[in-house]
Amino acid sequence: MxxxxxxxxxxxxxxxxxAAVVVLNFVMIxxxxxxxxxxxxxxxxxxxxxxxxxxxxxxxxxxxxxxxxGQYIWKVLHFDLGSSYYYNxxxxxxxxxxxxxxLLLVITAQTxxxxxxxxxxxxxxxxxxxxxxxxxTIVAFFGHAAPVFWTGILLLIAFSLQIHWFPVGGxxxxxxxxxxxxxxxxxxxxxxxxxxxxxxxxxxxxxxxCRASMMETLGSDYVRTAKAKGLPMxxxxxxxxxxxxxxxxxxxxxxxxxxxxxxxxxxxxVFSWPGLGTxxxxxxxxxxxxxxxxxxxxxxxxxIAGNLLTDLVQRLVDPRVRTGQ
Amino acid sequence: MTSKNETGPLNAPxxxxxxxxxxxxxxxxxxxxxxxxxxxxxxxxxxxxxxxxGPLLYPTDPFELVWRPFSPPxxxxxxxxxxxxxxxxxxxxLVGARVSLVVGVAxxxxxxxxxxxxxxxxxxxRGWVEEILMRITEFFQVxxxxxxxxxxxxxxxxxxxxxxxxxxxxSWPAVARITRAEFLRIRELEYVTASRAAGATPAKLMLxxxxxxxxxxxxxxxxxxxGSAILFEAGLSFLGLTDxxxxxxxxxxxxxxxxxxxxxxxxxIPGIAIFVAVLAIALVGDGLNDALNPKLRQR
Numbered sequence: 274m275x276x277x278x279x280x281x282x283x284x285x286x287x288x289x290x291x292a293a294v295v296v297l298n299f300v301m302i303x304x305x306x307x308x309x310x311x312x313x314x315x316x317x318x319x320x321x322x323x324x325x326x327x328x329x330x331x332x333x334x335x336x337x338x339x340x341x342x343g344q345y346i347w348k349v350l351h352f353d354l355g356s357s358y359y360y361n362x363x364x365x366x367x368x369x370x371x372x373x374x375x376l377l378l379v380i381t382a383q384t385x386x387x388x389x390x391x392x393x394x395x396x397x398x399x400x401x402x403x404x405x406x407x408x409x410t411i412v413a414f415f416g417h418a419a420p421v422f423w424t425g426i427l428l429l430i431a432f433s434l435q436i437h438w439f440p441v442g443g444x445x446x447x448x449x450x451x452x453x454x455x456x457x458x459x460x461x462x463x464x465x466x467x468x469x470x471x472x473x474x475x476x477x478x479x480x481x482x483c484r485a486s487m488m489e490t491l492g493s494d495y496v497r498t499a500k501a502k503g504l505p506m507x508x509x510x511x512x513x514x515x516x517x518x519x520x521x522x523x524x525x526x527x528x529x530x531x532x533x534x535x536x537x538x539x540x541x542x543v544f545s546w547p548g549l550g551t552x553x554x555x556x557x558x559x560x561x562x563x564x565x566x567x568x569x570x571x572x573x574x575x576x577i578a579g580n581l582l583t584d585l586v587q588r589l590v591d592p593r594v595r596t597g598q
Numbered sequence: 599m600t601s602k603n604e605t606g607p608l609n610a611p612x613x614x615x616x617x618x619x620x621x622x623x624x625x626x627x628x629x630x631x632x633x634x635x636x637x638x639x640x641x642x643x644x645x646x647x648x649x650x651x652g653p654l655l656y657p658t659d660p661f662e663l664v665w666r667p668f669s670p671p672x673x674x675x676x677x678x679x680x681x682x683x684x685x686x687x688x689x690x691x692l693v694g695a696r697v698s699l700v701v702g703v704a705x706x707x708x709x710x711x712x713x714x715x716x717x718x719x720x721x722x723x724r725g726w727v728e729e730i731l732m733r734i735t736e737f738f739q740v741x742x743x744x745x746x747x748x749x750x751x752x753x754x755x756x757x758x759x760x761x762x763x764x765x766x767x768x769s770w771p772a773v774a775r776i777t778r779a780e781f782l783r784i785r786e787l788e789y790v791t792a793s794r795a796a797g798a799t800p801a802k803l804m805l806x807x808x809x810x811x812x813x814x815x816x817x818x819x820x821x822x823x824x825g826s827a828i829l830f831e832a833g834l835s836f837l838g839l840t841d842x843x844x845x846x847x848x849x850x851x852x853x854x855x856x857x858x859x860x861x862x863x864x865x866x867i868p869g870i871a872i873f874v875a876v877l878a879i880a881l882v883g884d885g886l887n888d889a890l891n892p893k894l895r896q897r
Contacts, residue, residue: 305753418876423869535744557752572742
């Protein structure tokens with residue numbers, strides 16, 4: 274089968290998946306007891322039935338459920354996610370404003386975790402009982418067992434509050450003046466701790482898998498043949514074995530996108546990173562339904578796009594997947 | 599898990615009666631030889647003892663204001679010090695252990711029940727049942743787990759029951775996939791065909807014939823799920839999405855977070871507890887994996 278057709282089918286399927294996510298989230302929020310009218314009434318210190326009905330009419334909450342769902346889907350199809358109750362602004366605008374910060378954090382952390390994971394994995398595969406190999410195992414257990422928000426707080430205490438290497442939180446320092454590079458450097462400085470915190474959770478996972486898969490590949494027949502015909506070890510490892518050993522690591526990285534976003538919510542909260550996670554927390558507590566739905570929509574979109582991308586990369590890297598084997 | 603497992607879950611096909619030491623005791627022998635797994639088990643038992651007996655031996659109310667705030671560990675007779683409003687940290691840790699462990703285990707059970715049910719049906723019936731169930735599984739894998747459970751807990755009420763269900767609802771797909779893979783493999787084995795020919799009903803085939811042999815990877819997964827459910831619960835309570843009348847390790851960290859300059863220990867101590875508990879569970883899970891995996895056992 275040709276790559277284009279499969280890719281097209283995958284995209285159609287992903288769109289269906291996304292539509293299902295929209296419907297499920299909408300249904301779930303409407304099943305929940307209470308609505309935004311109650312929240313508003315609460316913040317006003319109580320309201321009578323008439324006012325509640327007025328608020329519900331204003332937000333279109335008095336319509337039958339099916340009508341509301343239909344209207345919502347119709348609007349989503351036109352890239353309109355409604356208006357935030359809490360911020361009084363279009364949800365799309367609100368989210369697109371925060372999205373780049375989250376993407377920057379998530380993509381940098383994933384990339385860092387993958388690169389370091391693969392490099393340490395390859396090295397420890399070549400010396401399975403060496404120092405690095407044991408270190409990787411220890412770090413792997415740490416990354417698995419330590420709550421990510423706790424790691425973040427510890428790093429914050431150590432590197433921001435005690436020795437002042439990095440800023441305490443946020444993404445930018447408003448006092449920084451200068452050109453593009455000065456600002457980039459500023460953002461980078463703010464990024465170090467959150468990115469490092471987030472990648473600790475995944476780094477070890479990738480490293481361990483890469484080590485295992487590399488060791489398996491290094492023991493296979495074609496690698497022995499490559500060695501036997503006198504290729505230098507370096508070329509055997511990097512040109513022959515690594516290509517094959519990478520495949521499961523890429524698959525795993527694709528499956529981790531949902532977990533990375535979950536981690537990002539916590540890390541953003543710890544470092545007051547102005548992304549989707551901190552926004553999500555505010556609007557969930559405030560019961561700002563349109564924004565909650567919007568955030569769930571966008572985060573599902575990120576996960577699906579991540580999976581799709583992984584799939585494509587996999588097809589490009591691995592001919593066995595490309596031919597549908 | 600099944601109501602009648604008089605043969606024991608790991609006991610199904612034994613060929614000769616004389617030689618057979620029960621696979622369960624074989625697995626235990628193997629597990630006992632694994633030092634790190636035994637250390638994990640020991641630590642886990644200690645934590646459980648602390649959770650069960652601790653609050654009885656140390657009856658201070660974890661919500662009561664007993665002393666001035668930010669009293670460091672060891673000072674003024676408070677072993678772990680006091681938190682930001684002067685509550686005893688030892689009492690909080692002991693009661694918190696109960697919540698963290700109970701939610702962890704309960705959420706793992708919910709996860710396993712949903713995951714095994716979906717995976718077993720998909721792997722056993724194949725065809726359109728498998729197609730539909732696996733699409734649903736994929737759908738749940740796309741949902742951002744923490745965000746989705748945050749929404750469930752915030753909207754449907756922050757009770758421990760809801761937190762447990764929320765964790766289960768977002769975590770089961772991995773279990774379903776593993777169970778399905780096992781069922782797909784085992785259903786083709788000859789002894790299953792024999793049972794089928796002998797007239798076993800589908801329910802009997804699934805629960806009594808195939809499931810016992812599919813259990814080892816599911817048990818390992820259950821151990822790992824308990825660990826990640828504890829982390830999950832900690833994350834939710836760190837964000838404040840928990841029952842405010844219930845003390846848990848994550849909640850101690852969350853409520854003291856603003857005051858880390860005055861009292862880093864209020865964050866460090868419960869974090870270490872979570873870390874040690876999850877690590878112990880992971881070591882036990884690793885040990886179970888080695889002990890239960892027949893391929894590894896042969897070496």
